[in-house]
């Protein structure tokens with residue numbers, strides 16, 4: 012589904028990603044962990060197509076569903092089935108959640124050759140998904156994220172995920188800022204959306220999330236490289252030992 | 266109805282005034298004789314505005330004043346049919362629907378209804394009618410300063426206009442609709458006039474629609490209007506220009522005076538127009554008055570729009586809110602100047618002023634100047650202004666949801682403009698404005 016080879020990316024002339032190799036197959040759940048500033052969000056943003064980052068295309072190779080991802084606009088990536096839940100979702104004054112999500116879903120449907128949903132059909136779908144993520148229906152008519160608490164914004168990202176039905180969902184610290192109930196709801200939502208066709212990349216700092224959503228692989232990103240990969244045990248090991256040993260190993264081998 | 270076209274039109278200047286007046290057939294002995302006379306005597310003493318004056322620095326007033334004009338009144342070769350306004354507001358849903366053609370009242374187009382305690386009709390007729398003449402004499406010219414050149418000029422040519430009066434305690438729920446039709450050839454100027462009086466504890470809803478049709482290239486409309494709110498009065502005012510036809514050169518100066526505990530809700534829409542300046546002023550003259558001014562302009566092409574808004578707090582416990590928004594496209598030039606003046610006695614004033622501008626083209630320019638001048642010490646006044654393109658991080662967020670850049674910008678623009686239109690209190694008009702906006706910022710890139 013997604014193949015990343017030797018990905019180098021920089022921002023404002025500073026190289027952040029220094030050669031990432033990474034592969035995701037349908038149905039898999041990958042967790043990416045790593046200390047602050049190691050490049051996790053950068054990786055997620057580069058996959059989503061954020062133009063603030065410059066990818067060194069002379070060495071980097073990224074394929075998504077058989078296509079050269081680096082040539083695609085962010086909207087085409089989304090239409091093909093990529094979804095990024097932002098670490099810091101933006102507020103959009105003047106546009107309601109319902110209107111925004113319907114426009115979004117209909118763009119994706121158009122790309123797939125499906126008919127657009129009219130407001131009523133969409134309303135039904137939205138209500139169903141709002142129940143799934145246990146969100147009060149009044150949020151449908153509120154402006155996107157405007158004045159939402161940190162946790163509400165995160166939950167709103169999961170609502171979008173549920174409505175848009177992507178093939179590859181990247182969750183950038185969606186668990187941060189959630190209280191324990193919200194965390195459980197988000198995790199349950201994700202678990203229910205797990206399927207053999209859909210893959211997840213979970214960026215997280217906390218083993219806690221991985222108790223709810225059990226990953227197939229855990230990767231540690233450090234200084235722009237994946238320095239270690241393993242099964243879910245790796246997350247447990249990080250939880251008990253911290254990152255120092257990873258740092259030492261990586262800095263020695265570097 | 267008089268009809269004048271002066272073939273030898275030249276710039277409106279002091280020297281030209283007598284000549285212009287002789288060409289403009291005004292009644293010899295109507296009730297405005299003395300008013301006009303005063304204005305005529307004063308006009309030569311008033312300096313005409315120019316680009317070096319602070320208030321006119323950002324507006325190309327030269328482009329208006331350097332034109333050659335002869336004044337016209339009533340029908341004068343433009344469109345001669347009554348324009349259709351049904352799609353904005355049906356006559357059925359109004360307390361009265363009055364049409365003015367180039368400043369002259371058109372009873373044959375209008376639907377006057379008698380609502381107990383409400384007068385809505387011709388200003389000239391009201392000035393002649395013993396029932397209303399006292400009010401007209403007392404109120405006309407009592408808000409706007411005759412030393413303002415455009416007020417003065419308007420008054421020099423005063424012949425008729427609109428007069429709306431709600432008597433003490435009258436609550437008129439249905440809107441009074443005033444339709445000002447501006448349709449006249451190149452090289453002509455009109456002087457529409459408006460006087461509104463809301464009596465003690467009365468409430469009135471007023472919709473003003475400016476229709477522009479078949480105007481010659483340099484056709485100029487120089488409007489002046491006065492709104493007087495007595496103690497405890499309420500006025501809802503919805504004023505649109507550019508919804509039905511676009512103005513060529515449109516200067517309008519509207520001033521309100523608010524008495525004790527009165528409240529004014531005023532919405533101004535300029536959706537199109539070539540060279541437009543709409544001055545909105547409110548004087549909070551007695552304690553407890555409240556003025557809310559909301560505005561939206563959409564400026565495109567090489568057009569120029571200027572919206573100076575002034576709130577003058579003269580008495581304590583006043584509340585004022587200015588929410589002005591602008592959308593700037595193409596190579597347009599836009600100015601917003603908001604001045605809130607709080608006098609020393611206006612303690613406990615509560616004032617918030619915001620001006621937000623969405624700049625959709627790198628060639629468009631927006632000048633935003635929110636200003637506060639405070640002489641009282643116990644007040645709460647804030648102001649804020651922004652001008653810029655849709656934030657790239659928001660556009661990017663749309664993109665990550667499958668919505669392309671162009672459509673994102675359109676959706677953001679619609680959301681931006683709808684916020685003001687949503688506030689319109691007359692449902693049919695609100696729908697009409699929303700329709701126009703969604704048509705304007707529909708599927709294609711603006």
Ligand SMILES: Nc1ncnc2c1ncn2[C@@H]1O[C@H](COP(=O)(O)OP(=O)(O)OP(=O)(O)O)[C@@H](O)[C@H]1O
Pocket residue numbers: 022023025027045046047048049050051052053054098
């Ligand atoms: N404009 C910029 N110029 C230079 N460096 C930048 C810029 N923006 C981000 N960085 C740096 O890029 C590095 C990676 O940031 P990123 O947000 O990807 O880290 P992260 O792993 O997601 O961290 P966290 O766990 O705190 O979310 C950081 O060291 C950050 O300071």
Ligand SMILES: [Mg+2]
Pocket residue numbers: 051052053098183184
């Ligand atoms: Mg991060």
